[in-house]
Amino acid sequence: MFVDGPVTRVRGRSGGGKLPVMNHNAPLSPRPLHQLADGPRRVLTHAQLRAHGVSAAKAGEQCRPGGPWQQLLPGVVLLHPGPPTSEERLHAVLLYAARERTGGVPVQPGARGPHPSAFGEAVITGPAALTLHGFSSTPPLPSLDAFDVLVPRLRRLRSTGCARIVRTAVLPEPEQVTGLPVAPVPRALADAVARLEDAETVRRLLTEAVRGGFCDPAAVVRELTAAKLLNRPHVVDAVNSLLAESRTLAESRLYRMVHDHGLPDPCWNVELRLPGGPRLGSLDAYWPEQSVAVELDTRAPRPGGRPDDEAEWAEHARKREHLERLGITVVHVTPRRLRDTAEQQAAVVRTALMASADRDPAAYVVVVPR
Structure with a gap:
């Protein structure tokens, strides 16, 4: 050194050397x-x-x-x-965005604060973030002319060179990808969609986000709503396609769960009615002998319909309560649980089927194909 x-x-204790x-x-x-x-x-x-x-x-x-x-x-x-290199450009963008707050000196690991990062309050978002997360439908990093970087709204920074500044009132909790602070997929997706006018590109990104298991549709819709992007027709169309596809994908996973985990075959996609009475609602799977039903909970806020969403969700709760009063056990399964914990969900259904022998007989209902 x-x-x-x-x-x-200074003189040492022995009075000799210094x-x-x-x-x-x-x-x-x-x-x-x-x-x-x-x-x-x-x-x-x-x-x-x-x-x-x-x-x-x-x-x-x-x-x-x-x-x-x-x-x-x-x-x-x-x-x-x-x-x-792309890594050097990313580091440069983060250092540029963080330099006013950190003095250009990286924060030490373990530093406390809402967003502890070696780059202060700067987070990569948009297409670059999606590519870092592993998306195949976004351009490779070397082909991007600029990288979007999130900073707090009050920061006085300008976009320049390969740094494109995106201001936000609430900085998301970053995920560390290759040692870099990167926005979570739903937020990065919303920031990418905000700059896109091509409907097919938007649809492709949203589809990969859900089909690739990066996030669920509800999280995507929440971020698009927060970004005020659901007033754009091409985004609304893409979201509607996304919700329809996510429903189909969840149904496929439900079929696979029943088959792979040895559950008895149910009646698929049926509607229940009281004899000579009103309809009780639709179910994705139903075991008549055990009076056990499975319903996929794929609800997500749809573009432009908050009152309708609330009415739909209230009706959903009323249907479940009515079925349970009739002695029918309803197991609710979300697409995320089917994707991440299929074995646990199968165990829940199996337990409900086995417990039916100890319950009072359910009311007689008519089962009709949906």
Whole structure:
């Protein structure tokens, strides 16, 4: 360790030799520039360079045309002359977005706060975030001209170069992907859709989000609603297609759960009625001998219909209560549970079937195909 500060000599206990006492407040000696460029981090802010003893004037000299460094973004320097990699561009965008709050110096791991990150309050979102999450329908990182980065609404930053600033009132809790703070899929999806006018591209993104198991439709609709995107016809059409497809996918998983876990075959997609009376509602699966039903809970707020949604959900609750008063056990299964915990859901259904022998007989109902 090199020390530029003063060294105080004190007499040892034996009265003989003298030991140097280091002044820990003294600045570090500048590292040779080639050592900086060869280090593990090849993207640094001006503040970080100053911490290494490189003045602003020296950094500017290194970044002159034909020089060994280049300025990627205001206040952010790439320590080599060649084209930046996608990782270097992402780091540059995050450092640019975080530099005013952190002074350009990464926050130490374990730092407390609502969004502890090495890049302060800056989160990658939009297409780049979706690509990092593993989407195949978004462009690869090298083909993106700019990366969207979320920052708090009051930050005074401008979009420039490969950094596109997206302000938000509430910063989402980031997920760490390859060591970078990345917005959760539903939020990244909403930020990507906000910039899209092509209906097919929007539909493809929403479909991959659900079909690929990245998130459920309800989470997508919540984020699109919060972003006020459901007043755009092409987004509404894509959401309606998404909800219809997610229903079909959930039904397929329900069939597979019954088959793979050895449950007896039910009556599929039926409607129950009282003899000579009103209809009791539709069910996805029904075991008449045990009076056990399974209903897929695929409810999600539909575009433009909050009152209708509330009425539909209230009717859904009334139907369940009515069936249970008649002695019919209703097992509700969500698409996410079918996807993530199919074995547990099968165990719940099996338990309900076995428990039917200990219950009073249910009321007689008519089962008709839906």
